[in-house]
Amino acid sequence: MTFLTGWGRTAPTPARLARPRSAEEVAELVRRAPGRGVAARGLGRSYGDAAQNAGGLVVDCTALTSWSLEESTGLVTAAAGLSLHDLMAALVPRGWFVPVTPGTRHVTVGGAVAADVHGKNHHVDSSFGAHLTSLTLVTAGGASRVLTPADDLFWATVGGMGLTGVITEAVFRCIPIETSRVRVDVERTGDLDHTLETMTATDDRYRYTVAWIDLLARGGRMGRSVLTRGDHASREDLPRGARGGDPLAFAPGSPLKAPPWAPNGLLNPVTVRAFNEAWYLKSRPGSLVQGLGPFFHPLDFVGGWNRVYGSRGFVQYQFLVPFGREATLRRIVSRLSAENVVSFLTVLKRFGPGTPGMLSFPAPGWTLALDIPAGRRGLAGLLRTFDDWVAEAGGRIYLAKDSRMAAATMAEMYPRLAEWRKIRDEADPDGVFRTDLARRLSL
Amino acid sequence: MKNALGAVDTVLLLGGRSEIGLAIVERLVRDGARRVVLASRDAGGGEPPVIGEAEVHLLDFDASRPETHGEVIDAAVKLVGDLDVVIPAFGVLGSQAVYDADPVAAAEAVAVNYGGHVSIGLHAARRLREQGHGTVVVLSSVAGVRVRRANFVYGSAKAGLDGFAQGLGDALHGSGARVMVVRPGFVIGRMTEGMTPAPLSSTPGQVADAVIAGLRSDAEIVWVPGSLKVMFAVMRVLPRAIWRKMPR
Numbered sequence: 204m205t206f207l208t209g210w211g212r213t214a215p216t217p218a219r220l221a222r223p224r225s226a227e228e229v230a231e232l233v234r235r236a237p238g239r240g241v242a243a244r245g246l247g248r249s250y251g252d253a254a255q256n257a258g259g260l261v262v263d264c265t266a267l268t269s270w271s272l273e274e275s276t277g278l279v280t281a282a283a284g285l286s287l288h289d290l291m292a293a294l295v296p297r298g299w300f301v302p303v304t305p306g307t308r309h310v311t312v313g314g315a316v317a318a319d320v321h322g323k324n325h326h327v328d329s330s331f332g333a334h335l336t337s338l339t340l341v342t343a344g345g346a347s348r349v350l351t352p353a354d355d356l357f358w359a360t361v362g363g364m365g366l367t368g369v370i371t372e373a374v375f376r377c378i379p380i381e382t383s384r385v386r387v388d389v390e391r392t393g394d395l396d397h398t399l400e401t402m403t404a405t406d407d408r409y410r411y412t413v414a415w416i417d418l419l420a421r422g423g424r425m426g427r428s429v430l431t432r433g434d435h436a437s438r439e440d441l442p443r444g445a446r447g448g449d450p451l452a453f454a455p456g457s458p459l460k461a462p463p464w465a466p467n468g469l470l471n472p473v474t475v476r477a478f479n480e481a482w483y484l485k486s487r488p489g490s491l492v493q494g495l496g497p498f499f500h501p502l503d504f505v506g507g508w509n510r511v512y513g514s515r516g517f518v519q520y521q522f523l524v525p526f527g528r529e530a531t532l533r534r535i536v537s538r539l540s541a542e543n544v545v546s547f548l549t550v551l552k553r554f555g556p557g558t559p560g561m562l563s564f565p566a567p568g569w570t571l572a573l574d575i576p577a578g579r580r581g582l583a584g585l586l587r588t589f590d591d592w593v594a595e596a597g598g599r600i601y602l603a604k605d606s607r608m609a610a611a612t613m614a615e616m617y618p619r620l621a622e623w624r625k626i627r628d629e630a631d632p633d634g635v636f637r638t639d640l641a642r643r644l645s646l
Numbered sequence: 647m648k649n650a651l652g653a654v655d656t657v658l659l660l661g662g663r664s665e666i667g668l669a670i671v672e673r674l675v676r677d678g679a680r681r682v683v684l685a686s687r688d689a690g691g692g693e694p695p696v697i698g699e700a701e702v703h704l705l706d707f708d709a710s711r712p713e714t715h716g717e718v719i720d721a722a723v724k725l726v727g728d729l730d731v732v733i734p735a736f737g738v739l740g741s742q743a744v745y746d747a748d749p750v751a752a753a754e755a756v757a758v759n760y761g762g763h764v765s766i767g768l769h770a771a772r773r774l775r776e777q778g779h780g781t782v783v784v785l786s787s788v789a790g791v792r793v794r795r796a797n798f799v800y801g802s803a804k805a806g807l808d809g810f811a812q813g814l815g816d817a818l819h820g821s822g823a824r825v826m827v828v829r830p831g832f833v834i835g836r837m838t839e840g841m842t843p844a845p846l847s848s849t850p851g852q853v854a855d856a857v858i859a860g861l862r863s864d865a866e867i868v869w870v871p872g873s874l875k876v877m878f879a880v881m882r883v884l885p886r887a888i889w890r891k892m893p894r
Binding site for chain 1: 647648649650651652653655677678680727728775776777778779820821822
């Protein structure tokens with residue numbers, strides 16, 4: 204038995220861990236599923252209990268790493284355990300980039316599908332599922348099924364958190380790039396309304412946009428933000444000095460290691476306020492050319508950064524409210540600010556259209572993501588209040604981040620849950636695929 | 647499943663009418679528990695009490711019939727699924743004077759207060775080990791930390807239970823399942839009606855609050871009130887000649 208947690212390092216549970224070397228071995232493990240069921244796991248970047256299965260079997264897919272690229276079209280076929288990091292290292296020098304990348308490269312292709320991940324380009328390119336042409340899924344009983352967007356089971360699997368089967372392969376379209384750099388514009392806004400207005404008015408000029416919000420700023424500066432927005436740089440965009448080398452060189456470098464242990468109170472209002480102030484001031488408005496790594500995955504620079512939250516771990520709260528319900532977003536931001544909630548790197552993003560994934564998170568609207576130490580007093584009640592506001596606004600919580608939501612709230616936020624259940628039950632009538640998240644939310 | 651902030655979904659209370667037990671259940675429900683099983687003698691057919699918005703089930707359970715305990719755990723699992731918190735809260739206090747005069751009554755009380763807990767504890771532990779998570783909350787007592795002349799039949803059963811619970815916790819180590827031992831002092835409530843409260847006494851609500859805090863922090867031993875821990879560090883080493891003169 205191995206104790207597993209998500210990235211937030213909360214609520215560990217033990218499971219038998221198997222690391223199959225091939226899709227056939229995955230099928231064999233599923234055929235011999237134990238009574239407590241089977242869960243698929245990639246690199247463990249879901250924050251909560253999505254890739255845990257207390258007392259059961261967890262299939263670690265990270266040995267499934269084969270891939271191929273159709274050079275003429277950019278169509279990639281990748282095994283589920285391949286990380287986006289390794290995929291980028293292979294694709295970028297060939298002039299291709301993944302269609303969607305979340306805030307870390309250290310997720311697997313299977314995880315990207317199961318969570319239907321989004322990135323800074325959601326407002327123009329939607330989420331990962333939108334770029335898939337097919338999936339291979341090992342379903343209950345061990346049969347391997349190839350699914351296309353014409354299948355209901357395909358859209359139950361995209362965003363389905365691994366509960367329809369074990370994804371073993373995905374085929375998706377990549378995008379052509381001329382260089383491994385991004386042309387970035389940095390802007391600062393003075394408060395939340397200014398942030399929302401600026402993003403609404405000008406987001407569409409860029410492929411990639413995101414706002415970092417200083418949650419500890421109060422009063423007239425509440426919601427002040429740093430907007431970073433960019434596009435893949437063309438060769439002409441590169442500074443003269445950088446034009447000599449290979450424009451597609453991709454070497455994000457090995458990360459610094461976070462210290463293996465940190466005290467529980469390291470991130471407190473004083474340290475985070477100082478950090479936020481420094482971050483805001485250092486982000487001078489203007490244009491620059493950045494590498495893909497620093498632009499897309501600034502936190503990947505520090506390996507194991509999740510440990511700075513101390514032994515009790517942390518919770519990531521990411522919610523969405525539809526356009527027109529900005530009042531709820533304001534209400535939550537002002538409450539967080541009033542409560543002095545310590546969150547560094549709070550991120551706001553404007554979403555475009557979602558995918559047909561029944562449990563997919565993104566939909567047109569605003570999403571805010573923040574990290575909070577799990578040991579904070581009164582946190583459970585505060586987040587339950589936010590859940591109610593978000594549900595009332597027709598919004599939802601991102602399942603890949605969730606580790607504490609109530610089952611009834613989840614059902615309210617995901618109106619297509621019944622439809623998803625019906626398809627899942629047909630594909631897996633005996634409930635072979637189970638995770639702690641599924642038990643907690645009665646999925 | 648226990649969530650990242652320590653809230654649970656399901657609770658099984660054995661001794662479904664216990665004041666302390668119900669106080670714990672109410673708090674767990676307030677914090678998010680959705681399904682509750684109250685197991686007690688002659689529970690069948692009754693109306694389940696309303697506890698917040700939780701779905702409440704009643705189950706027949708007789709602590710003095712260990713041969714039925716396996717079925718009780720199975721039935722609870724059938725009703726609510728994985729058991730996140732199991733609270734065996736049954737027991738009888740009785741008076742030492744009565745036990746002195748009626749050894750059969752004493753043996754029967756011990757069979758419930760100790761034997762019943764051993765049997766249901768082992769059955770619950772087997773299930774929790776299998777599911778890889780969950781906590782058994784064992785309601786021990788300071789009466790069992792060092793047994794007193796004034797209530798040594800009750801105290802010796804609690805001493806046995808306390809030792810059993812610690813051993814069970816150690817046996818479960820590494821399985822994901824846990825045991826939390828709760829050691830209240832004198833608890834003012836139905837069980838002690840008519841008795842004069844001892845120093846450092848508590849109410850069922852205070853015991854329940856301490857249990858909730860203990861569950862949240864994965865505590866192994868909880869004293870209620872906390873100051874009893876210090877007091878008993880001294881009590882434990884008092885010379886026997888003094889200890890036996892303890893008035894109660």
